[in-house]
Amino acid sequence: MECKMFTAELIVTPRPGVRDPQAEAVTEVLQGLYPQRAADAARVCCVGRYLRLQLAAADAIAARTQVEQLCRELLVNPNLESFELRVSEAGEGGA
Amino acid sequence: MSGGPVAMRAAVIVFPGSNGDRDLAEALSAASFAVQLCRSDEPLPPHVALVGLPGGFSYGDYWRAGMLASRARAVRELPQHVARGGLVIGVCNGFQILVEAGLLPGALGYNAPPGFRHRWVEVEVSASAVGSPWFNLLSAGARLHLPLANGEGRYQPPAGGAELSEQVPLRYCNNPNGSYADAAALVDRSGRVLGIMPHPERAADPRLGCSDGMALFASAARHLRAELGDAP
Numbered sequence: 001m002e003c004k005m006f007t008a009e010l011i012v013t014p015r016p017g018v019r020d021p022q023a024e025a026v027t028e029v030l031q032g033l034y035p036q037r038a039a040d041a042a043r044v045c046c047v048g049r050y051l052r053l054q055l056a057a058a059d060a061i062a063a064r065t066q067v068e069q070l071c072r073e074l075l076v077n078p079n080l081e082s083f084e085l086r087v088s089e090a091g092e093g094g095a
Numbered sequence: 096m097s098g099g100p101v102a103m104r105a106a107v108i109v110f111p112g113s114n115g116d117r118d119l120a121e122a123l124s125a126a127s128f129a130v131q132l133c134r135s136d137e138p139l140p141p142h143v144a145l146v147g148l149p150g151g152f153s154y155g156d157y158w159r160a161g162m163l164a165s166r167a168r169a170v171r172e173l174p175q176h177v178a179r180g181g182l183v184i185g186v187c188n189g190f191q192i193l194v195e196a197g198l199l200p201g202a203l204g205y206n207a208p209p210g211f212r213h214r215w216v217e218v219e220v221s222a223s224a225v226g227s228p229w230f231n232l233l234s235a236g237a238r239l240h241l242p243l244a245n246g247e248g249r250y251q252p253p254a255g256g257a258e259l260s261e262q263v264p265l266r267y268c269n270n271p272n273g274s275y276a277d278a279a280a281l282v283d284r285s286g287r288v289l290g291i292m293p294h295p296e297r298a299a300d301p302r303l304g305c306s307d308g309m310a311l312f313a314s315a316a317r318h319l320r321a322e323l324g325d326a327p
Contacts, residue, residue, distance in 0.1 A: 014204075018251065019273065021209035049158065074166065077159060077195070079202035079254050 003056040005090035006063035010075065013048035015082045022047035051075065054090055063087050103128050103319050105145040110135040110164045115150030115186060115296065122299035123147060126312035135167035144319045145182045146173060148189030150244070150294060160203065160247045161191030170196050173288075180322060182228055182315050183288045187245055190281075190290035199281050199290045200259060204249045207273035211246040215305075216293055217268040218279045224264035227286030228318035229311050239307040241293035243271060248292045250274035250281070265291065 014020040023044040030042055057063035064087045076083045105128035109116045120130045123145070131140055135153075139146060146169075153164035164170065170192060173183055177198070185193040193199045206212055220237040224230035233239075249272045252259050265280035272292075280291040295308025 015254070018204065019207045019249075021205040021207045021249075021273075024207075025209040051158075074162065075158070077162075077202050079251050080159075080204050 001058050003058055006055055006057055006060060007088050007090045008053050008055065008063060008067040009086040009088075010051040010053070010067065010071065011048055011084045012051070012076055012081050013046045013083070015078070015080060018080055020046050048081075060087050060089070103145070103316060103323065104140070104143045105130045105147060106133045106140055106143045106169075107131070107147040107149055108133055108135050108167075108169045109149070110151070110153035110167065110188075110192075112153045112155055113149045113151035113188070115188075115294070118294075118299075119147045119149045119184075119186060119296045122296035122308065122312050125299060126309065126316045128312075128316065133169060135164060135169045137168060139169050139172045139176060143176070143181065144323065145184070145315055146176055148183070148185035148192050149296075150187035150189060153188055153192065156188075156247070159195065161188060161193075161195040164188075164192045165195035165197075173198060177283070177285065177287055181287065182319065184229070184311070184315070185288075185290045186294055186296060187248070187292055190292055191247065193288065193290045194281075198288050199283055200262070201250060201252045201275075201281070203247050203292075204251050205247050206245070206249050206271075211244075212248065212271045213244045214242070214271070215240060216243045216271055216279070218265040218293060219268055221264055221266055223261045223282075227264055227282050227289070229282065229286070229289045229314050230264055231318055232310050232314040238268070239265070239295075239310065240298065240305050241295055241308055242297045243293045245272070245292060248272045248274065250276075250278040250292075252276075264289070265293075 023046050027044045105123045107116050107120045123130045191203050220233045222235045252275050263278045266277040267279045270277045295311045298305040298308035
């Protein structure tokens with residue numbers, strides 16, 4: 001079976017409902033930059049992590065399945081986190 | 096039967112970035128264990144009765160604290176060690192490694208309110224500690240004075256909110272980091288695997304001002320001495 005190279009971009013963020021102290025800390029500092037406008041300053045809603053990896057797979061669906069497996073095994077802790085995954089053929093979009 | 100002291104063997108696993116390995120080894124030695132420091136990428140040594148995962152910043156806490164270390168060779172062998180009746184303690188980063196490895200349920204997230212907590216805390220022994228080899232010298236309601244030093248110590252139960260209160264042997268008297276159920280420690284269902292966020296090994300010598308932490312190591316030693324009899 002012929003394989004192609006794919007790029008997967010993974011964004012991991014705190015699971016909805018789980019407290020996000022990193023976002024609270026960054027918000028506090030951002031609002032401190034312009035204290036006179038603190039009330040309408042930007043509020044950081046979540047802080048997460050980004051990972052880009054390349055892998056060989058028969059097609060995009062198979063590539064996504066492989067990366068989802070890696071997420072379950074290691075990269076995402078479902079007690080704390082949820083994730084978004086973007087998969088594209090390597091070379092597309094400059095990734 | 097010699098009747099002499101039993102040379103119980105303990106291994107302290109050293110990960111890239113561990114910094115509490117010597118402290119843990121010293122405390123276990125004081126509790127009469129023969130302690131060996133072992134690399135995390137090597138198999139567990141034979142005939143160890145107790146394995147300790149020390150505090151520190153394994154793999155620099157990259158991605159999630161404890162995540163990368165949780166796949167190390169020595170950690171992958173822990174389930175067999177526990178099934179054979181062995182004991183495990185994970186302190187601070189060691190606790191994070193145990194939850195990431197799935198040996199304890201739930202996860203440890205960033206402290207809330209945000210920030211690194213570095214202070215002495217009071218913890219209370221709960222009724223759930225009864226029956227665990229780590230607490231057999233302590234009674235429910237006893238209080239321990241232990242130092243805490245972590246940024247990711249907020250205990251989060253498994254998604255779905257399984258009832259874990261029977262697995263929380265130590266509770267913070269004043270919750271410093273937003274941990275669920277005031278959990279300062281957790282044991283598995285066998286009671287033999289202990290994850291603990293405060294540092295008992297840093298309160299294990301009266302010359303350092305407090306030796307409350309020794310109760311845990313002495314409890315483990317007593318349990319294993321009874322299990323092993325006089326075998327060397």
